[in-house]
Amino acid sequence: MPKRRCHTCNTLLASDNQGTQCSRCAAAATLSPPNLPPEFWTRPTLREAFEARNIGLLFRAYRQAQSPKVPQTTLAAWLDLTQGRISELERTRRAVTDLERLERWCDALHVPHHLRWFTGGARRLPDAATLYAARTVEPPTPYTPQPWAPTDQTNDSPTAQDQNIVHVAVPRLRRALDILDIPDDGPTRTLAELQADVTTMNTHRLEARYGELVRHLPALIGELSRARQLFTTADRRHVASLLTLALRAADGVAYKFRYFDLSARLIDLMRTTAQESDNILLPAAVSYVRTETFFASGDLHTASRALDQAADQIPTRNLKQAATAAAFGSLHMRAAVVAARAGKADVAADHLLTARHAAHTAPEGIYDGTAFGPASLRIHELAVAAELRDPAGIQRAATWEPPSHLPAERRSHYFIDLARAQLDLGHYEEAHICLQAARQAAPEHTRSHPQVRQALSVLLRTHPSLSSGLLDLAAWAGAR
Known part of the structure; x- marks a missing residue:
């Protein structure tokens, strides 16, 4: 009788072992x-x-x-x-x-x-360009990657140009972090001027203008590093706050374009600078962002634990103040999505309820770089319903539309999540319409989002009627 071996470790199997493994x-x-x-x-x-x-x-x-x-x-x-x-x-x-x-x-x-x-x-499978050819429709001219481009350079596809600039600029961003403690020599503007630039960068992040971010952030981070060394002790604490927000703007690019190692490094630096700052609520904002690291690794248990710990550190006696309520509510809003992704519907509902109470105190606005308020909460409620595959929750969300004053990135998130949910329910045309709305709200964010390409790939295979609009959207996003 021939000798038999375990198909996993290749050791000899006992004669009475009738299976394929030891x-x-x-x-x-x-x-x-x-x-x-x-x-x-x-x-x-x-x-x-x-x-x-x-x-x-x-x-x-x-x-x-x-x-x-x-x-x-x-x-x-x-x-x-x-x-x-x-x-x-x-x-x-x-x-x-x-x-x-x-x-x-x-x-x-x-x-x-x-x-x-x-x-x-x-x-x-045949990509969108092939499908175009089959329908005798001319595909769009592909964008040829360019070297570093100044802001006044023209291009027929500004979104494509900005996406390529992001990848070209990442080494400059990495170098700015490498020399954070020994910045290059150069001019250092006043605190008010630096504050204005950081505010502009965070507006670019919230509006998903990633090309603008990578054009200016490396130099701004270097200048803030110099200010951190040159200013008085009192001003340095404020500079630490500004540097934290600038690093967060950089993370907005790194995470969206799937440079997860760079994102994790930026978040670690943010945790350090936030502790040095004069803003006691800034560490909570960093904890909100830190969830990205655990999303990337799939470690939802630690993500939930980190958010709970951050929420516990917020002084509850100040929850009647809008800024404190927003920091507290943002963490619970994020924790609800984490719980839903882990399949814990009851826990997600509890977090949403807590965030809803906080939204009664904090009107819709930007708090330490995070959008929070009743409208932002509704967008997260949709994300929870989509994660839990809750048809009733998805239907409720579909009857509402985010107001135009919300940041573009957050509005596009709503439409991307709704498209994914509609696709799960088999509502193909509704999913297509949502993706078009996401593109209109924030083209750079939508085009770089992996779930958009995935949803479009599914639509190309399953939609009963491939319209020219859907094919154009798929070609624009590079979906196959």
Whole structure:
């Protein structure tokens, strides 16, 4: 009788072991997904799932291709989901458009990167330009990347120009951080002039003007670093506040363009400068931003814990003051989204209720760089409903539209979340309309958002009627 080996660790199997794994590997497999050999992913059922670009099909094929077959309960435990959620995904085969969820699930199952369709690594479907050609419609002229461009340079596609400038400018931004404690020599303006520039940069961030940010932030961060060393002790504390807000503006670019290492570095620097500042509420604003680090890593438990700790540090005796209420409410608003992403509907509802009480005190406005108020809260309520796949909550949100005075980035977030929710419900044309509205509100933010490209990719495959408007939007966003 030929000797049999464990297909995981290659050790010899006992004669009475009728399985394909040794006892140690079999026990470990119940705790976390196994690292499967490359040939496993080439099996016909898995190949069909990848070609269909459907996570529910992939879950089913993944479970059934193993011996013994992996139960839904085991797969649910590996992915931190419920068995009912796994069953729903496999049964309905509804497309999941949340890129972060897809990445987290595929990371957990050790899906090879070249097979992940949502990153562009899997089999390529005809892209929007090909679809244009099939309909005898001329595709837009592609933008040729340019070297560093001054602000007065003209281009037929300013959004494309600004996106390319972001990538070109990132090394300059990194260098500004490298020499934060030993800045280059140069002029240093007055505190009032620096304050005005930082305010302008935060307006650019809130309005999603990323090209403007990277053109000016490296020099401004350097000048603030010099002021931090040259000014009097009292003024230095105010400079630390300004530097924190400038670093936050830089993080707005780094995180949106998926430079997650740079974003994490900026947030660490923000935590330091916020502690040096003369604004006792600034650390709360930094904690709000810090959630991005945990979103990027998928560590929702720590994200929730960090937000709770930050909220506990806000003096409750001052909650009748608008600025304090806004800082407190913003943290709970963010915590609600974290809880919803983790599938904790009750916890999310509690956080939203707390944020709602704070919004009664704080009118809509910008507080230490964060938009908070009744309208911002409604946008987060939609995000929670979208994460929880709550049709009633999504329907309530769809009857409202963010006012024009809200920052452009926040308005576009609303439409992107609503598009994702409508797509999950099978409302394809409504999703398309929402993406067009997001583009109109904040083109740079919308074009760089991975969920927009993912949603458009789904629409290109599933929309019953590919209009020229949808094809134009997909070509503009680079969706396939």
